[in-house]
Amino acid sequence: MTTTSVAVDETAAAVARYLDVRDHTERLAAPLSAEDQTVQSMPDVSPTKWHRAHTTWFFETFLLEPNVGDYRTFHPAYGYLFNSYYEAVGERHQRAERGLLSRPGIDEIAAYRAHVDDAMQSLVATVGVTPLVELGLQHEQQHQELLLMDIKHVLSRNPLLPAYSGDARHSPFHPAALTTSRPAWTGHAGGTVEVGHDAVAGSFAFDNESPRHPVWLQPFEIADRPVTCGEWKAFVYDGGYRRAELWLSEGWATLHANGWGSPSYWSSSDGDWRVFTLAGDRAVADDEPVCHVSYFEADAFARWAGARLPTEAEWEAAVAAGGAATGRGQVWEWTSSAYAPYPGFRPAPGAVGEYNGKFMVNQYVLRGGSCVTPAGHTRTTYRNFFPASARWAFSGLRLARDA
Amino acid sequence: MTTTSVAVDETAAAVARYLDVRDHTERLAAPLSAEDQTVQSMPDVSPTKWHRAHTTWFFETFLLEPNVGDYRTFHPAYGYLFNSYYEAVGERHQRAERGLLSRPGIDEIAAYRAHVDDAMQSLVATVGVTPLVELGLQHEQQHQELLLMDIKHVLSRNPLLPAYSGDARHSPFHPAALTTSRPAWTGHAGGTVEVGHDAVAGSFAFDNESPRHPVWLQPFEIADRPVTCGEWKAFVYDGGYRRAELWLSEGWATLHANGWGSPSYWSSSDGDWRVFTLAGDRAVADDEPVCHVSYFEADAFARWAGARLPTEAEWEAAVAAGGAATGRGQVWEWTSSAYAPYPGFRPAPGAVGEYNGKFMVNQYVLRGGSCVTPAGHTRTTYRNFFPASARWAFSGLRLARDA
Amino acid sequence: MTTTSVAVDETAAAVARYLDVRDHTERLAAPLSAEDQTVQSMPDVSPTKWHRAHTTWFFETFLLEPNVGDYRTFHPAYGYLFNSYYEAVGERHQRAERGLLSRPGIDEIAAYRAHVDDAMQSLVATVGVTPLVELGLQHEQQHQELLLMDIKHVLSRNPLLPAYSGDARHSPFHPAALTTSRPAWTGHAGGTVEVGHDAVAGSFAFDNESPRHPVWLQPFEIADRPVTCGEWKAFVYDGGYRRAELWLSEGWATLHANGWGSPSYWSSSDGDWRVFTLAGDRAVADDEPVCHVSYFEADAFARWAGARLPTEAEWEAAVAAGGAATGRGQVWEWTSSAYAPYPGFRPAPGAVGEYNGKFMVNQYVLRGGSCVTPAGHTRTTYRNFFPASARWAFSGLRLARDA
Amino acid sequence: MTTTSVAVDETAAAVARYLDVRDHTERLAAPLSAEDQTVQSMPDVSPTKWHRAHTTWFFETFLLEPNVGDYRTFHPAYGYLFNSYYEAVGERHQRAERGLLSRPGIDEIAAYRAHVDDAMQSLVATVGVTPLVELGLQHEQQHQELLLMDIKHVLSRNPLLPAYSGDARHSPFHPAALTTSRPAWTGHAGGTVEVGHDAVAGSFAFDNESPRHPVWLQPFEIADRPVTCGEWKAFVYDGGYRRAELWLSEGWATLHANGWGSPSYWSSSDGDWRVFTLAGDRAVADDEPVCHVSYFEADAFARWAGARLPTEAEWEAAVAAGGAATGRGQVWEWTSSAYAPYPGFRPAPGAVGEYNGKFMVNQYVLRGGSCVTPAGHTRTTYRNFFPASARWAFSGLRLARDA
Secondary structure: OHHHHHHHHHHHHHHHHHHHHHHHHHHHHOOOOOOHHHOOOOOOOOOHHHHHHHHHHHHHHHHHHHHOOOOOOOOOOHHHHHOOOOHHHOOOOOHHHHHHOOOOOHHHHHHHHHHHHHHHHHHHHHHOOOHHHHHHHHHHHHHHHHHHHHHHHHHHOOOOOOOOOOOOOOOOOOOOOOOOOOOOEEEEOOEEEEEOOOHHHOOOOOHHHOOOEEEEEOOEEEEOOOOEHHHHHHHHHOOOOOOHHHOOHHHHHHHHHHOOOOOOOEEEEOOEEEEEEOOEEEEOOOOOEOOOOOHHHHHHHHHHOOOEOOOHHHHHHHHHOOOOOOOEOOEEEEEEEEOOOOOOOOOOOOHHHHOOHHHOOOOEEEEOOOOOOOOOOOOOOOOEEEOOOOOOOOEEOOOEEEO | OHHHHHHHHHHHHHHHHHHHHHHHHHHHHOOOOOOHHHOOOOOOOOOHHHHHHHHHHHHHHHHHHHHOOOOOOOOOOHHHHHOOOOHHHOOOOOHHHHHHOOOOOHHHHHHHHHHHHHHHHHHHHHHOOOHHHHHHHHHHHHHHHHHHHHHHHHHHOOOOOOOOOOOOOOOOOOOOOOOOOOOOEEEEOOEEEEEOOOHHHOOOOOHHHOOOEEEEEOOEEEEOOOOEHHHHHHHHHOOOOOOHHHOOHHHHHHHHHHOOOOOOOEEEEOOEEEEEEOOEEEEOOOOOEOOOOOHHHHHHHHHHOOOEOOOHHHHHHHHHOOOOOOOEOOEEEEEEEEOOOOOOOOOOOOHHHHOOHHHOOOOEEEEOOOOOOOOOOOOOOOOEEEOOOOOOOOEEOOOEEEO | OHHHHHHHHHHHHHHHHHHHHHHHHHHHHOOOOOOHHHOOOOOOOOOHHHHHHHHHHHHHHHHHHHHOOOOOOOOOOHHHHHOOOOHHHOOOOOHHHHHHOOOOOHHHHHHHHHHHHHHHHHHHHHHOOOHHHHHHHHHHHHHHHHHHHHHHHHHHOOOOOOOOOOOOOOOOOOOOOOOOOOOOEEEEOOEEEEEOOOHHHOOOOOHHHOOOEEEEEOOEEEEOOOOEHHHHHHHHHOOOOOOHHHOOHHHHHHHHHHOOOOOOOEEEEOOEEEEEEOOEEEEOOOOOEOOOOOHHHHHHHHHHOOOEOOOHHHHHHHHHOOOOOOOEOOEEEEEEEEOOOOOOOOOOOOHHHHOOHHHOOOOEEEEOOOOOOOOOOOOOOOOEEEOOOOOOOOEEOOOEEEO | OHHHHHHHHHHHHHHHHHHHHHHHHHHHHOOOOOOHHHOOOOOOOOOHHHHHHHHHHHHHHHHHHHHOOOOOOOOOOHHHHHOOOOHHHOOOOOHHHHHHOOOOOHHHHHHHHHHHHHHHHHHHHHHOOOHHHHHHHHHHHHHHHHHHHHHHHHHHOOOOOOOOOOOOOOOOOOOOOOOOOOOOEEEEOOEEEEEOOOHHHOOOOOHHHOOOEEEEEOOEEEEOOOOEHHHHHHHHHOOOOOOHHHOOHHHHHHHHHHOOOOOOOEEEEOOEEEEEEOOEEEEOOOOOEOOOOOHHHHHHHHHHOOOEOOOHHHHHHHHHOOOOOOOEOOEEEEEEEEOOOOOOOOOOOOHHHHOOHHHOOOOEEEEOOOOOOOOOOOOOOOOEEEOOOOOOOOEEOOOEEEO
8 A cells, every 4th residue: 555655656746747847848938929939040049849849759759669669659750850969860850940840830749749748648657757758858958948048039139129928127037136246256275076976876967967086176266156247347348349368369250250249138329238138128237147148258258357267177166165156047157168078978878878978079068057947957067068159048157266 | 973973883993902902912821820921941032921011011101101191000110120122211121031030920910911901991992093002002912922932932941841722733823734735936027026015005014114115126936835844854854954065154053053953843753753832742744834943944945945035025026916825824934134124214203113123133034924923913014033043933934046 | 479478478477466465465474473473362363374374275275186186285184274164175173263273383384385386376377367266366365354354353452552563653554544524425316226246247256246136226325435533432422332222232232241332442541542553552533434343333323323324235336326435445334234145146166155155144244445455356346244243344334324 | 718608609509599490491491382382272271481471470570679679670561461360469461361462472581581580690699599589489380380281281272283392102291101000008097197397397388288287087098009091991981981970969060061081181082092192192001190180080080999089188198107109299199188278377478478378269189299290399298289170280199098
């Protein structure tokens, strides 16, 4: 009896966990019209309805088709349309052309999700939240953040500057104001520290967070809060975007090629700085963490400020030691570390092994999390990554310096 | 009494004429979902909902705002979003970015159309179908054809090859099979002929069709029907796309840059030729006029066939004399004439003067009409035009040769 | 005796004619260093040494190899390297990569020229200046003009602004000042006129100038001199480059894409206009014909001036009637005519048939000749042609208007 | 007396050292014609004469102008033309346009070098080989290697496949065959090791090699020789360039965009592999180190071989411990390390501080040296770097693996 009811409880919890993540995607998409969900505003961006389908395809491809004998594939072409980059799974539709697909429409995609959820509920009820199910859920959470990043970019390209939802002054999808007026520095003694996920612990982590391993650090200091919009304005006013000596050479070229003069989504008219948010356009608030800056800009700002970006090992060691406390989780924080495998890294066998390892070149690691990251998705060892020129992520920075 | 009832009849006819054209646009858009109406598959293509809004903007901008004192503009930003190329009317949204606009959605655009139609009905009931109203209606008919051209391109980029509507074997939006098996040549004696629209006649024509003027022609012959798909296959099998000597130099370069080996929308597998139509994918039918070929291809085919394209004056003179009879109106027929002003051409004053004249460079004239041209829209003097590389129009060819 | 000595004289004259044209190329190249002769500054431009080799290749390929049994080809790879566009002669080196060839160097090319000239002298002494030899010489004269156009562009890209040769105020390779201060209009009654080369006459003309044929013209007037730099400044100061209504749509886009604000090779600082010439940089002279303007600019200027460009038939008829007299031959004069075959045009058989016909699309005709055209090269029926956006030719304009 | 003669000897040695490096550049340029020295075959490549001038500009700008009161600058525009990337020194000519400069020619550049050498000899005789003089010489040595890399690329683009000099089977500028037939693995115990240049030692090193610092390493093994052409062929034959699972995602995209199927400079016909060398075209030799592979290819090969690239710290630790012995200095060896500042790195103040630091993004470190590196230029701590897609450096690889 007890055993059974525990099992029933566990089953219910597993299914609930599955549905909770899945439903969250639908709640995020709900404010968006069929038209909104169709547009792709640049190759890096995917349409909302593509995210809804692709996350579903993951479960269909990696869980249902291999494991459920009588599973009926929803549509034979969806494997081609909604594969993102898994080469081992076969040919796929070009990323830059996702916005050309008017069909399947949002109703068919809702039906696709329902079809897969139905089968997945049965599977999860039987096998629980296996590591691969968990990977699917974590994958979907990543796309929940991407969905918001992407629709923000889409809406920003519309001269009407339409809002995704809500009140621009109190949006949950915008970094919150910080309460500390001046940054303080927390010291760290350096030496050999352990970083990375301890696989023994049993909790979920992506493969790129392992193995846990020692790293030698020099003594350093790290700021207790991220850089704010007010500080960024000071950088702008001090000629930050016009002084070559502050910039990496490729950053300087990128700045000129794109005409950068402020963070992405900022605009100005006679010193009146505005920012486009998911709740519409409003004034830049000085006490909020700056957001939507590239690695190049973060690096230039740090140089201007007489500081530097932390390495990812410094960042992790500082957080593990209780530092870097304020404002964490508001914006992803650029580190100076190129995204690379940890010593002894092994990708998983098969297609899911393509999840992380194949992107380990020409990307830089960000740590922490952001205001559009789903609750509970990140941890101290979590490694996010983007190219140095990317600005559509909710990316900011925290300063560090040699002790 | 009689006068009044005539006036009433004329008023009703004017309003009916206005609504008939307007409603036809809505009927064409009706089979398309919100997603379908949002996509722009290349810079030349506009989303369906953009066509619906832009044609409405024409009436609002050129008829209602200048003439109806209490007219309330539907939305202040639509003038910016839905202006196509009228520089005199102000700034405008970039053509290549029309597909980035998820909003206004199709419901708002339907409301926009209703709002303008309401005001226009009153105006037309008062003033009748004035020349500018007629221009607006003719303009809308041109966009009805563009709407079909554009959505065909959009749907063709989808690997699912979805149909716009109907049965692929009997679609009204595909060239009909010809009954003559072999082309016959009709001779014309040449000499001085008059071409162009006779403005005195009072019927509508675009400004580019005037003035009527004399042209000297050498004796020539013209085919009685357009080139067919069967003939085009013979060209392909004879190495038509691989023999440089058949091609204009720029055509040869364009062929290589784009990998052309058959008309647009054709595909083949082991000699099985398929064609994508607005009613879906089906086999190429040999007795249909070939369609979706560029000027470069038409010119190369004609050279291969030991013939040439007619000039637009030859074409018009032949038709006026009763020649070139079969299959006319199935596909637009490329002529060898660069699009240029007729002697004495004067654009209309003001913004509508931008309608035609500013495009008179690097384009070639097509004559006749196509299976997607609205009924009654064209006439013998009608001049359509596209760049030599364009293939998304319903463009074919009719051969000519020196007598 | 007399017959023989006449023949001897004719032979000597033929050889002298051949050598005179060939030597002129070498005289034009003489002021240029090995480095100067190697650079290609844009795909349209060819290196000087390439021109020297390509013109030689023409004689080797079309005269010596087919006709001289014991002719020894100078180098087996030169056919590949120095073919310009004759598809029928085989594969060829990419035009845009001509500047990548450091070898053969100028000494080897001089040896190539000597080798071919040696064999050609024998051939010409035997057969005289046959039509194909004449074509080779006319071809070389065209490249003499291209050589100067091209090296001007090359030198202009060097911040040192080096001179090709001479005194910038009195260069033979720059349009001479005009003596008439105000343009006068010469009328023409229109009607049927004959244009084109009369092949019966026996003198040389390119295939594109034939057949001579009737054209119907409306009455028109044409200016007695080209537009001057002083007039062009007035256009600039009147906002000519900022007023969309003056421009063809594609011209306006081209202006913006390239940042045009004045003719090519002009620069300004505080209203001080400078022009780069083959003899170096100097002030713009108001009374000189304006030069290095595109078709788009010429068309916009004409519209601004309340006039238009002449058609090529108008131009030729006016000149034949003694009009358009002053300043002709200083700058090529844009006409409004797209480059197209004359009625009954037949390209020559074989590879030389590719000489002109295959370029008859998306180009506009220029008439007259320029200060860098070799003496005696042009005639009233001569048809030069360039794309509407080209500015590196010595191209200006002469106005016309309806009578 | 002794002191003086020591000083005299030291002076003579300093001048001799200066002239030896300078003359080596001229010896490398000597086989090249004026035409050869002018061509730029891609933006990454600089013309030979530019290298000769730029290295001279370094001495003029950083040594003579600041330190020699009566120094007469050779030409006022050379600072603009021959500055490579030092933003602090002012505006500079665009890198991609270096091949547009026919002037100054090679004779003027020889005069420039003589002028600067004359003044530098006096300066060096007075102050000796100061750190900044030494930096200038090391800089010139780097350009000696670039000169050979670049001219190889230039000549390779010529269909004649001309040789720079020498006999293709015994060129000093091609990797030498290795004597070991099978690679052996040398183990390293890992732990904390010290890497980087020890500035106390006094010998020259670039700023990017300091500070020396501890790094924690896991145990690893490294191959005793680089990968050979024979091994690379096995990779090719095993589908190495067609198997997505072997490649980083960006590498796979780069492969497709560029059509890679073998190392740069290789070609094949029916299994007969040829390689273009500075001494001309010849057969690929199986026992030579493979060369001109990108980071992406090196990484894919290592994965195919069941190994990986070493980190730069592993590479340096292994060499310091006497490992990785055979074939070192034949080809630069890709490491898996992104190019980043060492902990505590400080660029030099002023313009020379731009030497290295500003390139520390999106580049990967190579270690060792190559057959075109000047003798004595490198050391164990030397860090070369290129983007992951670069192939025109003499770059190969050495495998490593976890112990």
